[in-house]
Amino acid sequence: MVQAHIKTPLGITAIEGDTEGITKITVLDEAMTVSNTIATELQEAVNQLEEYFAGKRNNFTFKINPQGTDFQKKVWQALLEIPYGKTTSYQKLSIQLGDVKAIRAVASANGKNPLWIVVPCHRVIGSDGSLTGYAGGLWRKKWLLEHENPPIQQSLF
Structure with a gap:
């Protein structure tokens, strides 16, 4: 290693x-x-x-080999399916994985994601749109989401 x-x-x-x-x-x-x-x-x-x-890449193609339980790997795989610049909620992720009651387990697996940014756990937010827990700190989560979805500059004229 x-x-x-x-x-x-x-x-x-x-x-x-x-x-x-x-x-x-x-x-x-x-x-x-x-x-x-x-x-x-x-x-x-x-x-x-x-x-x-640098804003020149929105997906990663290098080989990854995260270590975790089968359930964690299942959650991390689902995270990889969240498109660049988009978000989902823990609840939607739980439903996608087949068990709406697994929301806490999904949140826990999300928090144990070993591949910061590459497996985009920062794209998971609260059902109400709030920025909920993030191992790297909420300020980093906010930065990443804004980096992936910058505000559009509007013309005054």
């Missing part, structure tokens, strides 16, 4: 993986030194994340 730290608009991001794929992407709140070199196994993920933050 190799690791790298890159600078993003939301803080230093840690990326971990190997030849089987990227297993973890997290944003860090503590100060961390940015990596001088990036291992080959991580290079494509770094490139695509940089393109995402």
Whole structure:
């Protein structure tokens, strides 16, 4: 397993993986030194994340290999189906997965998503449209949603 730290608009991001794929992407709140070199196994993920933050990419194609329970992987797969610039609610996600009563389990799996941004847990909001819990902090969730769906500048004339 190799690791790298890159600078993003939301803080230093840690990326971990190997030849089987990227297993973890997290944003860090503590100060961390940015990596001088990036291992080959991580290079494509770094490139695509940089393109995402530059507004030049809206989906990711590098190989991922998240570790979790079968249920968590099922939830994470459903998250991958939320289109760029769109949101869904925990309740809708629960219904999509076949059990409206599983809303808390879905929220828990969402919160344990190991692949920040790539598996877009930030696109899940409360049924009332509120920005509910986010492991990276609500300010980051708000930033990501605005990044993916910027307001349209209207003409005055």
